[in-house]
Amino acid sequence: MSVKRVRWVAVFVAGLSWACNRGDGAGDAPSVALVLKTLNSPFFIELEAGARQAADSLGIELVVQAPDREIDVERQMQIIENLLQTGIDVLTLTPSGSREIVSAIAEANQAGVPVVIVDTRADAQALAEAEATIATFIGSDNVDGGRIAGRFVAEALGGQGRVAVVEGIPGHETGDSRLRGFREVIAEHPGISIVASQTANWERDQAFNVTQNMLQSHSDLQAIFAANDMMALGAVEAIAAAGRTGDVLVVGFDALDEARQAIREGRMAATIAQHPRDMGRLAIESAWSILQGDTVPAEQPVGIELVTE
Amino acid sequence: MRREFGTLAGLLVLCVVLWFATPHFLTTANLLNVVEQSTLIGIIAVGMTFVILTAGIDLSVGSIVALSGVAMGTAFRAGLPVFAAALTGLAVGLACGLANGALITLGRLPPFIATLGMMSIARGGALMLSDGRPISGYPATFREMATGDVMGVPAPVLLMLAIYGVAHFVLTRTTLGRYTYAIGGNEEAAELSGIGVRAYKSAVYGIAGLLSAVTALLLVARLDSAQPIAGIMYELDAIAAVVIGGTSLLGGSGSVIGTLIGALIMGVLRNGLNLLGVSSYLQQVAIGGVIIVAVLMDMTLRRRARLPTE
Numbered sequence: 001m002s003v004k005r006v007r008w009v010a011v012f013v014a015g016l017s018w019a020c021n022r023g024d025g026a027g028d029a030p031s032v033a034l035v036l037k038t039l040n041s042p043f044f045i046e047l048e049a050g051a052r053q054a055a056d057s058l059g060i061e062l063v064v065q066a067p068d069r070e071i072d073v074e075r076q077m078q079i080i081e082n083l084l085q086t087g088i089d090v091l092t093l094t095p096s097g098s099r100e101i102v103s104a105i106a107e108a109n110q111a112g113v114p115v116v117i118v119d120t121r122a123d124a125q126a127l128a129e130a131e132a133t134i135a136t137f138i139g140s141d142n143v144d145g146g147r148i149a150g151r152f153v154a155e156a157l158g159g160q161g162r163v164a165v166v167e168g169i170p171g172h173e174t175g176d177s178r179l180r181g182f183r184e185v186i187a188e189h190p191g192i193s194i195v196a197s198q199t200a201n202w203e204r205d206q207a208f209n210v211t212q213n214m215l216q217s218h219s220d221l222q223a224i225f226a227a228n229d230m231m232a233l234g235a236v237e238a239i240a241a242a243g244r245t246g247d248v249l250v251v252g253f254d255a256l257d258e259a260r261q262a263i264r265e266g267r268m269a270a271t272i273a274q275h276p277r278d279m280g281r282l283a284i285e286s287a288w289s290i291l292q293g294d295t296v297p298a299e300q301p302v303g304i305e306l307v308t309e
Numbered sequence: 310m311r312r313e314f315g316t317l318a319g320l321l322v323l324c325v326v327l328w329f330a331t332p333h334f335l336t337t338a339n340l341l342n343v344v345e346q347s348t349l350i351g352i353i354a355v356g357m358t359f360v361i362l363t364a365g366i367d368l369s370v371g372s373i374v375a376l377s378g379v380a381m382g383t384a385f386r387a388g389l390p391v392f393a394a395a396l397t398g399l400a401v402g403l404a405c406g407l408a409n410g411a412l413i414t415l416g417r418l419p420p421f422i423a424t425l426g427m428m429s430i431a432r433g434g435a436l437m438l439s440d441g442r443p444i445s446g447y448p449a450t451f452r453e454m455a456t457g458d459v460m461g462v463p464a465p466v467l468l469m470l471a472i473y474g475v476a477h478f479v480l481t482r483t484t485l486g487r488y489t490y491a492i493g494g495n496e497e498a499a500e501l502s503g504i505g506v507r508a509y510k511s512a513v514y515g516i517a518g519l520l521s522a523v524t525a526l527l528l529v530a531r532l533d534s535a536q537p538i539a540g541i542m543y544e545l546d547a548i549a550a551v552v553i554g555g556t557s558l559l560g561g562s563g564s565v566i567g568t569l570i571g572a573l574i575m576g577v578l579r580n581g582l583n584l585l586g587v588s589s590y591l592q593q594v595a596i597g598g599v600i601i602v603a604v605l606m607d608m609t610l611r612r613r614a615r616l617p618t619e
Contacts (some may be wrong), residue, residue, distance in 0.1 A: 039589045068593055073540050074528060080344045082583035085339045086331070099445050100532040103456070126445075126533070162326040169538065170441035199441060201538075 029061040032287045033088045034280075035079055037096045037120070038070035041202075041230065042256050043276050044094070047119070050280025051092070063088065069171055070202060073097035077104040084111045084156070088187050090135075092116040092288035093148075098173040099123040106132040114290045118283045119276075120174050136296045138282045142174050142305040145272045146181025148306050149251050152270050153182075153223050154189045156249055164214045164224040165197040166207050166235055175227040178253055182225055195221065200231045207234030215242050223249045229259040229271055236267050255307045263309060270308045278302050312555045315610065316570045323574060325579040334584055341463060347463040347576030351569065352524045353543055354550040355476045356406075356517030361551050362480075363513050364493045364560025369409060370521045370547060372431035374540030377402040377522035379435040382444030382535030391451045398529075399522045405431055406518015410511030427528065428544070435537040445534035455530035465527055472520070476565045489513060493560025503586035539540045550575055553603040574599070 034051050036044045045213040048064055055062035063083065067075035080091065084107060091108050095101035097120055103123060106114050114135040121137060153163060154237055163186065168175025179197075186192050196214045200207035207226060211234065215221060224239075226232035231250025239248050253261050256272035262268035280301050286296045327334040351368050360367045381398030385391055405427060412423035450586045457464040480486035488509045491499040526544075529535045554571030555561025578599055582592045 057312070064589070065583060065586070069541065069588070071541065073532065073536075074349070074539070077531075079583050080577070081342050081346070082339075082580050085336065085342065086333045086584055086586075096533065097532070097536070099443070100534045100536070103531070103533070123571045171443045171536075 001102070029059055029287075030089045030291050031061040031063065031087070031231055032090045032092060032284060033080075033083045034062060034092045034283065035062065035076060035083065035094070036066040037076070037094050038068075039064075039066040041070070041273075042258075043228075043254050047094070047276040047277045047280040050277035051284045052280075053277075054281040054288075058284065060284060060288065062284070067096065071096065073100040077101065080104040081107060084108060084113060088113060090114050090116060090290055092118055092121040092287055094292075095122050095173075097171070099126045102126040102130050102132055105134060106130045109133060114287075116283050116286050116290070118279050120172070123173075135290055136300055137284050137297055138279055138286065138300045138302060139267065140274045141301050141302075142177035143181040143305045145253060145274070146178040146183075148177070148181075148304070149225055149253065149272055150182040150185025152306055152308075153225060153249070153251055154185060154192060156269065158190060159189050160191040161221045161222040162193055162195045162218060162220055163225065164211075164218065164221055165194055166210055166224060167197060167199040168202045168227040168231070170199055172202075176269035178227045194223040200226075200234065202228055202230060204234040206232045207231035208238045211235040211238035212241070215239065215244065215248070220266045221248055222224075223269075225251045227253055229254040229256040232268060232271065233258060233262065236262055240267065250256050260307065263307065272307055273305050273307045275302050312610075313564060313567045313570060315606070316451055316553065316555050316567050316574070316603075319573050320570050320577065323577055323581070326428050327584070331581070331584045334581060339580070339584075340459075341466070343576045344466050344469075344573070345463045345573045345579045346580065348469040349527060350522050350543065350546045350550055350575065351469050351572035351596065352520050352527070353517075353547040354554075354568045354572050355472055355565055356520035357544075357547040357551050358476070358554075358556055358563060358565050359480075359489055359513045360517050361548070361556050361558060362419070362489050362493045362560055362563055363510055364496070364558075365413065365510070365513070366548070366558075367409065367424045367514065367517045368421065368544050369405065369424040369427035369431055370517060371540035371543035372428045373402050373405045373436065373518055374525045374543055375435040375523035375537050376431040376438070377525035378403065378529045378535040378539055379439045379444065379537050381526065381529060383438050385447065386444055391448050395451065398526055399519060402522020402525065403515055403519040406515040406521070407511060409518065410514035411500065413505035413514065414510050432537075439535070439537045441537060443534045443536045445532075447529065447533055452530045452533060455527050468523075469529070472523070473565055473569050475569075480565060485509060485512065490561055493562075495561070546575060549600050552607075553600060555607055571603075574603070 038044055049210055066077045076096045091113050105115050109132050117134050117137045119139045186194060195218050198210045200210045221298060224235050226235055229252040232250050235250050239245055249269035251269055252271040255271045259271045282300055289296050318554040333339060357367060377398040380401040381394045384397040385394035394612055409424050409427050412418045413420050459467060488504050491504060492506055528539055551568050553574055554567030556567060578596060
């Protein structure tokens with residue numbers, strides 16, 4: 001009877017390996033891996049789209065993989081280890097944990113695979129301690145993005161008011177940088193106080209709850225800054241549920257289509273645009289340059305701007 | 310023992326298929342990789358096997374991983390020597406497990422409810438203790454636990470194999486093992502025949518908590534960071550490994566050998582899907598499919614053998 005189970009597993013796996021379009025050993029096309037934090041958020045799906053487009057036009061074979069959950073840095077390390085086994089030529093990576101990911105970067109170094117870091121920085125000190133190196137960093141200056149959001153809020157409130165913050169996962173470099181920039185600007189305005197700051201772990205439904213609670217305890221809240229648009233949209237919905245749309249202005253980050261739509265409809269005030277498609281494209285172009293033996297700049301900033309309409 | 314052969318055959322077929330499908334699978338480096346990647350879930354699944362053998366369930370193991378890790382990190386940051394800090398982490402894991410046991414045996418709560426509560430308490434505790442932030446920076450001597458090797462075999466693999474060896478011995482050769490099966494087979498009969506069901510059941514949950522803490526230490530050593538958000542959904546991977554390994558959710562039948570094979574099947578599958586470059590979305594579908602197919606086959610097997618089915 002165990003034969004039957006064996007047969008089932010065999011049929012299943014054979015079907016699976018047939019179903020997937022594998023290309024190992026298929027030719028001389030250079031192979032580049034793009035390992036993302038997740039593939040269930042629009043930002044990273046956009047980033048992937050940009051990378052794919054560039055890979056197609058350069059004739060690069062691109063493998064894209066991501067953990068099921070954005071926070072799962074251990075799983076992301078496993079994916080990198082597995083992909084290194086397949087003889088990839090360059091690793092492009094958006095780290096799920098700035099510090100934790102460093103040992104995986106060191107493993108890539110040992111395998112002689114150059115590492116291109118995208119969107120979220122790897123911790124510089126941890127890199128130095130592990131004697132690990134990266135070829136280039138491509139991303140927006142999130143601190144600057146946070147400052148832009150801070151200036152917008154300060155101006156909209158006329159330098160007076162009470163503000164709340166919805167944070168991303170604590171310890172994530174991107175979120176921490178955005179908040180640092182935001183708080184820096186708000187601190188320059190003594191009339192504005194941050195009355196609440198809580199994490200919603202990057203998630204929309206958690207942001208809905210967090211905002212609901214904030215509105216309960218701070219009825220005079222005038223503005224909310226959320227460290228990404230998914231959370232900003234959750235905040236927008238909570239404000240609408242409380243019947244206070246228009247009273248509390250919401251600023252997000254990422255300029256997702258849905259956020260732009262909310263801004264056009266007046267439910268949300270502003271968002272900060274990053275350009276994930278450009279990041280994906282630049283990552284692959286940098287990988288290509290590295291493979292050609294060209295040097296790439298250590299830092300490649302991608303533009304960041306305020307969107308209010 | 311016959312039952313594990315079916316699971317083992319499944320693992321071997323999976324390996325053979327991957328061997329044909331990709332030239333990168335059957336290399337020493339990759340196989341060591343797979344086993345090393347299976348260690349975290351593998352170790353938790355040992356405790357889960359004990360629990361499920363008593364017809365219980367433990368949903369709190371993933372959160373206990375986070376709390377034990379953060380407890381260790383906090384102790385280390387407070388100035389304790391790293392090995393004392395590690396012991397603190399182990400003690401916290403054991404305490405959580407024993408608390409589960411007490412709630413289930415003394416409080417008479419269903420294991421599902423007691424450990425669901427603990428899942429939330431331990432996760433919240435980890436976030437409170439760490440203020441939501443990872444605690445990083447441990448000495449190299451401690452990190453050896455995850456990064457070191459003995460004659461090319463990674464240290465975590467040796468640790469996992471040792472734990473499986475001990476667990477197999479306990480289940481097959483000791484009173485605790487015999488009573489674990491007896492409680493799962495028929496708790497009332499076990500009680501009537503004079504077995505101290507409460508004490509043994511509590512011990513089983515204690516073991517699950519302690520092994521979660523061992524996993525926590527490995528994870529901290531590997532990431533050089535104790536994360537309050539670590540271990541989310543580990544409970545489900547561990548339950549999957551146990552169930553794929555042929556242990557009955559009804560209790561009373563199964564083995565850790567089966568669980569080891571189950572954990573390796575999950576590890577090989579994930580590894581193979583990465584090597585093949587299968588889309589991340591399809592991977593989740595595939596893993597779910599394998600769990601269902603494995604249990605479906607197991608149930609058919611049992612029905613034909615006139616054994617109780619899940």
